[in-house]
Amino acid sequence: xxxxxxxxxxxxxxxxxxxxxxxxxxxxxxxxxxxxxxxxxxxxxxxxxxxxxxxxxxxxxxxxxxxxxxxxxxxxxxxxxxxxxxxxxxxxxxxxxxxxxxxxxxxxxxxxxxxxx
Amino acid sequence: xxxxxxxxxxxxxxxxxxxxxxxxxxxxxxxxxxxxxxxxxxxxxxxxxxxxxxxxxxxxxxxxxxxxxxxxxxxxxxxxxxxxxxxxxxxxxxxxxxxxxxxxxxxxxxxxxxxxx
DNA sequence: TTTATATATAACTATTATGTTATGGAACAT
DNA sequence: ATGTTCCATAACATAATAGTTATATATAAA
Numbered sequence: 001x002x003x004x005x006x007x008x009x010x011x012x013x014x015x016x017x018x019x020x021x022x023x024x025x026x027x028x029x030x031x032x033x034x035x036x037x038x039x040x041x042x043x044x045x046x047x048x049x050x051x052x053x054x055x056x057x058x059x060x061x062x063x064x065x066x067x068x069x070x071x072x073x074x075x076x077x078x079x080x081x082x083x084x085x086x087x088x089x090x091x092x093x094x095x096x097x098x099x100x101x102x103x104x105x106x107x108x109x110x111x112x113x114x115x116x117x
Numbered sequence: 118x119x120x121x122x123x124x125x126x127x128x129x130x131x132x133x134x135x136x137x138x139x140x141x142x143x144x145x146x147x148x149x150x151x152x153x154x155x156x157x158x159x160x161x162x163x164x165x166x167x168x169x170x171x172x173x174x175x176x177x178x179x180x181x182x183x184x185x186x187x188x189x190x191x192x193x194x195x196x197x198x199x200x201x202x203x204x205x206x207x208x209x210x211x212x213x214x215x216x217x218x219x220x221x222x223x224x225x226x227x228x229x230x231x232x233x234x
Numbered sequence: 235t236t237t238a239t240a241t242a243t244a245a246c247t248a249t250t251a252t253g254t255t256a257t258g259g260a261a262c263a264t
Numbered sequence: 265a266t267g268t269t270c271c272a273t274a275a276c277a278t279a280a281t282a283g284t285t286a287t288a289t290a291t292a293a294a
Contacts, residue, residue, distance in 0.1 A: 004134050004137075005134075007131075007132075007134075007137065008132055008133070008134060011128050011129075011131040011132035012128075012129070012132035012251095014124075014128040014198075014202075015124075015125055015128035015129035015132055016125070016251095016252090017121050017122075017124075017125060020121075020124065020201070023205070024204065027204060027205055027207075027208065032270075032271090033270070033271060033272090034269090034270065034271085042252090042253070042254095043253075043254065043255080044270085044271075044272095045253085045254080045255085045271085045272075045273080046252070046253060046254080048271065048272060048273085049251095049252075049253090049272095049273095050252090052272095053251090066261060066262070066269095066270090067260070067261045067262065067269060067270045067271070068261095068269095068270065068271080069270080069271065069272090073205065073208050074208075075205045075208035075209050076209065078202050078205050078208075078209065079209045081131075081198075081202060082199055082202050082203075084137070085131075085195050085198060085199050086199075087141065087144060088140070088144055088190065088192045088195050090144075091144065091190050091191075091192035091195075092192050092193065092195065092196045129281095133281095133282090135282095149240075149241090150240070150241060150242090151239090151240065151241085159282090159283070159284095160283075160284065160285080161240085161241075161242095162241085162242075162243080162283090162284080162285085163282070163283060163284080165241065165242060165243085166242095166243095166281095166282075166283090167282090169242090170281095183239095183240085183290095183291060183292070184239060184240040184241070184290065184291045184292070185239095185240060185241080185291095186240080186241065186242090
């Protein structure tokens with residue numbers, strides 16, 4: 001609901017390398033918990049909890065497939081994060097005039113939940 | 118040094134609303150610790166520690182001005198964060214074909230430290 | 235030299251995060 | 265019915281985070 005609290009959750013979720021790796025994995029397609037956990041050395045419950053963090057941040061969605069609870073990417077909140085970071089594009093050292101256009105499109109496309117911090 | 122560890126620090130730093138507000142403040146120009154602390158209800162030591170977190174994440178630099186240690190924005194690592202997030206632009210729901218061009222420019226502009234993740 | 239200002243650090247507390255192992259429960263297979 | 269697979273949750277240990285107050289340090293001013 002609160003945009004700032006949402007950004008808290010999104011950035012906090014992205015701060016963990018395991019969770020970023022999970023998101024990269026999900027960019028290739030949805031996957032079950034065991035499929036997601038396979039490449040990591042941590043336990044399955046630990047992965048389940050990472051998935052819960054990602055879900056609370058709105059970065060993934062869960063589904064139902066027999067016993068499985070596949071996770072799939074839901075990247076809109078990444079756009080919100082980029083949107084916040086875009087405030088600082090003038091400080092990135094390069095010329096990002098075009099980015100303004102892109103962000104304008106983004107705001108239009110996201111006209112669903114407008115307000116942002 | 119390590120790009121992934123760097124992203125850990127950057128995203129973790131961005132996960133706190135006080136720190137995001139500090140960065141927004143610094144986008145208007147460098148400021149001393151007391152100037153930065155003024156709008157907040159937390160103590161000065163707390164602000165000093167937030168600044169240390171931002172500095173370790175490479176998001177600010179400190180200067181010297183008599184007794185003051187002014188902080189100023191250093192946004193390159195924000196670009197690194199956006200760069201990572203850009204992997205997922207295809208999932209943002211809109212068409213961001215132009216973003217590819219922007220990112221290409223970004224990579225060129227950042228030809229200083231190339232490797233990411 | 236003493237005092238004031240600006241900031242950092244130390245010591246402490248409370249909360250949150252991340253991992254573990256053990257176990258529970260749902261859905262499927264036999 | 266029983267076992268197997270898949271996942272979640274409970275209970276716990278440890279570490280990191282974020283805040284506090286008290287104090288130290290550096291520079292400037294009187």
